[in-house]
Amino acid sequence: MNVDVFEDERQHHFVLNMGPQHPSTHGVLRILLEMDGEYVLDPQPVLGYVHRCHERMGEFKPAKAFMPNVARMDYLGALIYNQGYAMLLERAAGIEVPKRAEYIRVITSELNRIQSHLLWYGAYLLDLGAFTPIMYTFDDREHILDMLEDVCGSRLTYCYSRVGGVCKDIDDKFIERARAFIERLRSRFPMYEDLVNGNVIVQKRMQNVGEYTPELCARFGVTGPLLRATGVEYDLRKAEPYSVYSEFDFEIPTEKKGDAWAAFNVRFREMEQSLRIVEQALDKLPDGEVMAPKVPKKLKLPQGDYNCSVEAPRGELSYYLVSDGSDTPYRIKVRTPSYSNLSVVPELCKGMMIADVVTCMGALDLVIPEIDR
């Protein structure tokens, strides 16, 4: 982007740099906004500030040792990333996972999804200027983090799934706490609706901001709650069911309009659906082992390429592993949802006011370490 002296009519535009350090870009994202007064003409995201070479690290470590890396890529959906990668290796090596382990993976993944949406909710409202809802959502989040800490051993960057199952079983204390948490969060939803969803200022800020169509989503590969906000009912848990999701009864919330308010509502209602899944999974939890019986220590994947997709809180997450038959993979590629979600910004945010750019980016729910890997 040419930021030197402009000739012609660009002389009275100026470039505002929502720099890598900014309270509302959710990470180290830099956006160059060419502006005319209060209106944005040309937003250009600049990436790469958090690039940590995760995919390169996958090329000289054995395939099983990549598990801590995937959790660091999206720290808010770490259990889902773990699950996806474990599924990839299980598919590649042909290992079958016991039923109880699948149920535990689903329960913890859905709790992780709720936790990620709660944080998004609070942080989005913080961008808009409301300082209290984030404190309430972090309070709810603490309960989930404490539960998961008891089982997985960490609070944010979990390393819980293994090839063939999970590493530790859940006990009755976890099940009790999970049920108590479901009750608690259900009783908090009316409070959030009163404080935030019904508030006229919030509605006015978010309605008709950043309207996009399913065609735009198809062009840029946008998936997840953003796609469901335009009316397309595409959720990998229902479209291509993996793990034991086909055994649960849950809905896919969709909205028609495709603006920030629609995305907001979709994510809010997804939390309730995730609660339903957790409830059903806790009721149907089978007994048994949590680890497959014979998992080789050195996982040698046969030559070829393997692929696995899961539904992360932000969209569709895909792993692609190319193996050349040796100890370490030849290439691991991770297709993260936020990268595709971010790519609509230059087209979507043209002609908006700067306050709307903040609203629009908050609705996209970006996690920058996932974009840069």
Added chain:
Amino acid sequence: MAVIGAAVLIFGNALVMGYMERKLAGHYQRRTGPMEVGFHGILQLVADGIKLMAKQLIIPAKADKPLFMLAPILSFAPVFLPLLVIPFSDRIQAFDLNVGLLFMLAIASVNVLAVLMGGWASNNKYSMFGSFRAVAQSIAYEIPMLLSLLAIVFMTNTFSLRGVMEAQNVWFIFLQPVAFLIYLVCMVAETNRAPFDLPEAESELTAGFHTEYSGMGFSLFMMAEYTHMLIASCIATVFFLGGSSGFPLPYFEYTGIIWFLLKAYAFMFFLVWIRWTFPRTRFDQLMNLCWKYLLPFSLVNLLITVVVVKL
């Protein structure tokens, strides 16, 4: 003597309000506010004041130096004046001007100039944005404010603040509820408090027009803001809640100030309450609110008042 009293009130108010705001903000968010300094954080503002005074005054390289240093002073100096005119109780009032209301509103408008200077002189795009918005916002919201207070003036036939206070047998909040509501919204907008705090929009513009100020400059802007809140609350108390009227206390000509301050601080509590509840409005929605909703209502209110008074 009066100036010393005003100074005591300003600094006392900054201390009390700063502490109250942080503690209340904490409890609204189900956390404790400051707890370390002093018992439950009472001396927190003292520590803050010392810190701000000890900080290095950084002036950006290409900033307009005289304007940069003048802006906080221009923001802070005029706040002494309105406090000299407010009738705190029946006997405590420094000067009883005939045009007390006009005087107070005029001084409150000087803040606009200080904000503009601060934003422009900082040589920073974010600050410039903040100050543009502040100017438009302040100028726009002065009109409904004045019109709603004019309705009261028509009823009492005097601009003097003591006259308005003494003319209230029934508090005017009951006789002019619409004017009260309009004034409440304008009070929030004039003092740049959330949900109208676009000039300082923290998460969009990283502190708006006072981004580049550190130490004493910042603290002068902050004290000016708190004092403007106090002045606006005092005007609301005088015009709508009857000033220092209330249950009689001994030496009421002097101790009426207690009722007055209680009512003024009730308004301040209200300002803090809505700050921590609502998100920010967008700039054009803010202007929409003023021109499309507040202005017609205040004009209609004025018209009805005039008609009723004449009859």
Added chain:
Amino acid sequence: MKAYFSELFTGAWSLIVGMKVTIKALFTPVVTVQYPRQKVEVTPNYRGHIDLIKDPESGTHKCITCGSCMRECPSDCIVVEGEKREGVKGKVLTLFTLDYTKCSHCGACVETCPTDALEYCNDYEVAGSTREEFHYDLIKRMEERV
């Protein structure tokens, strides 16, 4: 015209409802734990860095110097060395260091150990001023344990 007024009233009512929520929260107790004066109860399942378990019968560790933990570690932070001594079956452990600055808390070392010689130490209040403070010598730590 009707929309003008209805929008105004629903908007104003939503603001009042929101204010009711906050004022209720004002009078509920705080959820803060005032660290460091009060401490949060940490579950014993929290992973910290690893420690060698002191076997109560033999009074020393159970490590057989197989090196599995060193091989499994994704971050290359464990160094295990042993030597063969006469009269002793198998290797004797001489060096077991953990570079905690690189540890990713994955748990592979604990799970892969054939003799279960490692456990998590759920110490979360580790703070130091140099990197060398986090190069733990686990044999020494085990000997200092109760």
